[in-house]
Amino acid sequence: MDTQELLQQALEIVKEWTIEVSQPEENRRDIYIEARDIKPAVKALLIDNHWGYLSAITGLDSPDYQIDEETKERKIDPDKGKLEVLYHFCNRAAIATLRVRLPYTDAEIDSICEMLPSASFYEREAMELIGVNFRNTPITDHLILPENWPAGVYPLRKTFKGLEKKTQG
Amino acid sequence: MEAKQKSEKFIVPIGPQHPALKEPGHFEFTVDGEIVTNATARLGFVHRGMEKGVEDRNWTQGLYLMERVCGICSHVHAMAYALGVEKLANIQAPPRAQAIRELVAELERIHSHLLWLGVAAHEGGFDTLFMFSWRDRETVMDLLETITGNRVNYSANVLGGVKIDINDAQKDALRRGMDFLEERTKHYLKVVTEDETFLGRTRKIGVMTFEEATLLGAIGPTGRASGVQRDVRVDSPYAGYPDFPVNIVTSDAGDLEARFVVRIKELYESYRLVREIVDHLPGGDLTVKVPRRIPEGEVISRVEAPRGELFYFMKSNGTDKPERIKVRTPSLCNWGSVLTTAIGHKLADMPMILAGIDPCFSCNDRLVMINGKKTETQVWDWEDLRQYGIEYYK
Numbered sequence: 001m002d003t004q005e006l007l008q009q010a011l012e013i014v015k016e017w018t019i020e021v022s023q024p025e026e027n028r029r030d031i032y033i034e035a036r037d038i039k040p041a042v043k044a045l046l047i048d049n050h051w052g053y054l055s056a057i058t059g060l061d062s063p064d065y066q067i068d069e070e071t072k073e074r075k076i077d078p079d080k081g082k083l084e085v086l087y088h089f090c091n092r093a094a095i096a097t098l099r100v101r102l103p104y105t106d107a108e109i110d111s112i113c114e115m116l117p118s119a120s121f122y123e124r125e126a127m128e129l130i131g132v133n134f135r136n137t138p139i140t141d142h143l144i145l146p147e148n149w150p151a152g153v154y155p156l157r158k159t160f161k162g163l164e165k166k167t168q169g
Numbered sequence: 170m171e172a173k174q175k176s177e178k179f180i181v182p183i184g185p186q187h188p189a190l191k192e193p194g195h196f197e198f199t200v201d202g203e204i205v206t207n208a209t210a211r212l213g214f215v216h217r218g219m220e221k222g223v224e225d226r227n228w229t230q231g232l233y234l235m236e237r238v239c240g241i242c243s244h245v246h247a248m249a250y251a252l253g254v255e256k257l258a259n260i261q262a263p264p265r266a267q268a269i270r271e272l273v274a275e276l277e278r279i280h281s282h283l284l285w286l287g288v289a290a291h292e293g294g295f296d297t298l299f300m301f302s303w304r305d306r307e308t309v310m311d312l313l314e315t316i317t318g319n320r321v322n323y324s325a326n327v328l329g330g331v332k333i334d335i336n337d338a339q340k341d342a343l344r345r346g347m348d349f350l351e352e353r354t355k356h357y358l359k360v361v362t363e364d365e366t367f368l369g370r371t372r373k374i375g376v377m378t379f380e381e382a383t384l385l386g387a388i389g390p391t392g393r394a395s396g397v398q399r400d401v402r403v404d405s406p407y408a409g410y411p412d413f414p415v416n417i418v419t420s421d422a423g424d425l426e427a428r429f430v431v432r433i434k435e436l437y438e439s440y441r442l443v444r445e446i447v448d449h450l451p452g453g454d455l456t457v458k459v460p461r462r463i464p465e466g467e468v469i470s471r472v473e474a475p476r477g478e479l480f481y482f483m484k485s486n487g488t489d490k491p492e493r494i495k496v497r498t499p500s501l502c503n504w505g506s507v508l509t510t511a512i513g514h515k516l517a518d519m520p521m522i523l524a525g526i527d528p529c530f531s532c533n534d535r536l537v538m539i540n541g542k543k544t545e546t547q548v549w550d551w552e553d554l555r556q557y558g559i560e561y562y563k
Contacts, residue, residue, distance in 0.1 A: 024467050025256070027405065046384070053386035053399075055471075056497035058482045086482070088469065093405035095469055118385040118505025121210075122497075129220075144213035155221055 003027050003094045006051075010089070010096040013049050017041045028095045030086075035100050035109045038087070042098070042112045045089060052091030057122035059130030060084040063158045076159055083107050085132055102132060111137035129156040181516060185214050196508075196523070203515045208508040220494055227489045228254055228463055229328060236322050238496060241284065244270075244277045245474040246496075247326040252407055253470030253483040254328050257463050264412065264451040266330035271409030272446045273317065273325045273333075274472075275439040279350065280309045281475035282432045282439075285527040286357065289429070292524040293370040298360060305353045312346045315339055330456030340447045347440045354436050361429040371425035375522040377510045378423055385506035389477020389499050390435065391526045392506075393419045394427035401473040408472075413445055425525050432527075462489050474499050476527050500526070 001009075007029050011021065017037040022030045033041055045051045064080030067073070087098040100109060111134040113120050123134040124143040131154035142149065154160060184195040193214035199207035219238060223231045232254075236247040248270050255262060262270075283306040290298035310320050316339050317323035325331050335343075361367060377387060382395035392399050401407070402415045418434045420427040465487040472479050477499030486492040503526040511522055 025469070028469060050383070053383065053388075055386065055478065055502075056480045056482070056495070058495040060484070060493055060495075088480070088482070090471070090478070116384070116386075117509045118502075121501050121505050125501075139209060141209075141211065142213070143211065144216045146213075155218060160221075 003092065006091050006094040007096060009049075010045065010051055010091070010094070013044050013051060014041045014096075014098070027093050028097065030097045030099050032099045032101070035102060038098065038100060039110045039112060039115075042087065043115055045096070045098075047115055052089045052094070052096070054116060054119060054122075055088045055090040055095075057119065057126055058086040058088065059126035059132055059156065060086060061130060061157050078159065083130060083132060085109060085126065087112075107131060108133045108135055110135050113138050128154070130154055131157060183519065185211075196519075198511075198516060198519060200516050203517070205511055205514055205516055205519065208511045210504055210508060212504075220496060223491055223494045225490070227461070228459075228491065231491055231494065232326065232328060233324070235494070235496070236324060236326075239498065240321055241281050242277060242474045242476070242479075243322045244273050244325060245472050245479055247324070248274060248408060249470045249472045249479050249481045250483075250494075251326045251328055252472070253468050253481050254459065254463060256468045256470065257466050257483065257485050258459055259464070260329060260457055260459060262330040262408075262457060263454045264409075265334075265453045266455050268409040268413065268446050268450055269331045269333065269335065269455075270326065271413055272335070272443060273313070273323055273331075274408070275442045275446075276309055276313050276316075277323075278475045279436060279439050279443075280306055280313065281527075282436055283309065285432065285475075285524075286429070289521070289524045289527075290367075292520045293367060295364075295367050298357070298367075301353075302357065305350060308346050308350055312343055315342055327456060329459040330454070332455070334455060335447070335450060340450075343443060343447050347443050351437065351440050354433060354440075358430070358433045361426070361433065368426065370518075370521055371429060374425045374518050375507075375510070375514060375525055376422075376424045377506065379421070381510055382423070382506065385509055386502055387506040388502050389474070389527075390428060390431045391477065391503045393417070394431045395423035396421040399478070401471045401478050405471060407470075409446065412451070413442055413449075415442060425521060428525050462487065463491075476500055477502060 011029060011031065014031055014033065017033045017040065019032040019034065024030055046054065060083065062082055062084055064077045065074045066077050068075060081104065083102045083104065085100045085102065089096045102109065109132060111123055113123065120137065120139055121143065123137045124139060126132050127134055127137070127140070128142060128145050153163070178199050181198045181200055182195065183198065185193040195211040197209050198205045219234060223234050226234060232247055232250055235250040236243045238246045283302050287299040287302040287306070290302065313323060314320050316335060317325050317333050325333050377395045379396045382392050382397045387395060387397060388399055396419055398417060398419060400417045402410045403417050406414065415438055418431050418438060420431050463485045465485055467484045470481040470483060479499055480497040482495035483491060484493040507522060507526050511519065514522060
């Protein structure tokens with residue numbers, strides 16, 4: 001089966017949860033879904049249809065930039081913008097990405113570890129670095145950051161510019 | 170009394186000092202007698218915040234930072250990054266550059282697999298094999314130094330191509346090196362498949378079935394040893410691989426022995442590829458021009474590192490700095506799968522099972538400079554190092 005057929009197959013499988021689809025590259029489809037649908041969508045793709053494998057989970061901070069007219073500096077509006085969680089599934093050359101948009105105020109999504117225990121690492125990484133809460137994820141200990149890292153500080157958020165000296169590990 | 174003992178859990182902590190390789194990682198194995206019933210990991214002892222760091226640097230500086238994600242497979246990181254930037258900018262490096270990228274990548278795979286062979290043999294208590302394979306690894310390290318000038322961070326890539334060329338003397342050296350290593354590798358294959366004592370540590374140990382490997386997303390030689398047909402070089406060829414294709418090496422056994430056999434047979438493939446590239450190196454330029462500002466967009470760049478698929482998600486916001494670079498290294502994938510399959514095995518086999526995936530934890534974040542004349546040791550940070558570089562080349 002060639003790449004385009006594989007992608008078509010993936011689109012069919014997750015059709016009922018799809019909000020919109022984009023094609024960032026020839027061999028890729030980004031499929032936007034709601035946060036509440038992540039478990040059924042992953043189950044359909046991976047467990048029921050064995051479409052490829054989960055290659056990575058990317059956490060993405062997409063803040064709302066305001067460009068200052070005079071200084072041309074980009075400033076972040078703290079009330080707008082969103083987080084995104086990208087589940088990349090690879091099948092040969094084809095990459096299907098399930099994309100979930102999450103507001104800062106409610107950055108929560110169901111864990112998929114129940115079906116896929118090996119996803120624990122990706123979820124822990126996204127939890128610590130970008131501040132997405134994975135509901136019912138089995139392990140919530142720090143994977144990467146030090147034990148004395150302050151709670152609620154997420155280094156890969158765009159607003160993070162470094163810790164105060166006194167709290168530095 | 171008996172009932173109480175059964176309900177108690179016994180946890181054996183391993184690491185962070187030297188759990189398998191001489192690199193830090195912490196593992197907790199819950200055991201019932203000799204049998205492991207649960208396994209968890211704690212990484213991050215060498216976390217350097219590179220994904221954040223690269224957002225504050227321009228695209229060119231990012232190349233040098235990402236090359237330093239890993240000390241063993243530095244070239245594939247730089248290559249994945251450079252290929253990603255080229256895709257974003259919608260340009261292609263010339264064929265000669267792509268072939269040289271593949272050449273260095275295969276040489277790097279040879280050095281990495283030989284390194285692993287030694288480490289894994291050492292974990293199994295077979296130090297003679299460790300000494301021999303590391304001695305032979307020097308051959309390929311010398312070749313890498315001959316063509317790139319460096320033993321570790323080769324720095325062969327630039328955005329839009331490569332900065333090194335291969336001359337006839339180097340081609341001869343490469344041919345001689347491959348002939349020598351091929352002979353040695355035949356011997357190693359014989360040793361790991363015939364030596365009774367060593368087979369006692371590897372045959373039918375740490376078995377990962379095809380179903381487990383497929384579902385859990387095992388990649389690279391770890392997955393291929395369980396019969397999973399996954400190799401980015403074959404599935405989605407990049408750089409020079411469309412012109413110089415590679416044959417996939419798999420095994421159905423899924424045990425530690427299969428992981429040895431697959432890696433050693435991959436060495437033959439690498440020798441063949443190096444010879445082929447040297448004999449049929451395309452002519453032409455080494456670089457094309459890349460704009461300073463990279464157009465807006467998102468790309469995924471995947472390459473096959475010695476340990477498996479290396480995954481880069483790159484987002485550009487149209488400026489001269491990246492918006493987000495996400496790196497997923499193959500070891501992270503394989504940790505997940507191997508810790509899941511570790512359950513049910515003997516605790517005594519854990520070091521070999523951990524070493525079996527060829528784990529990589531990455532290296533230092535600073536440079537320690539020991540001055541030969543004076544006896545003082547200095548630690549330099551990024552800014553000092555940068556300043557030193559500027560002064561040096563003035």
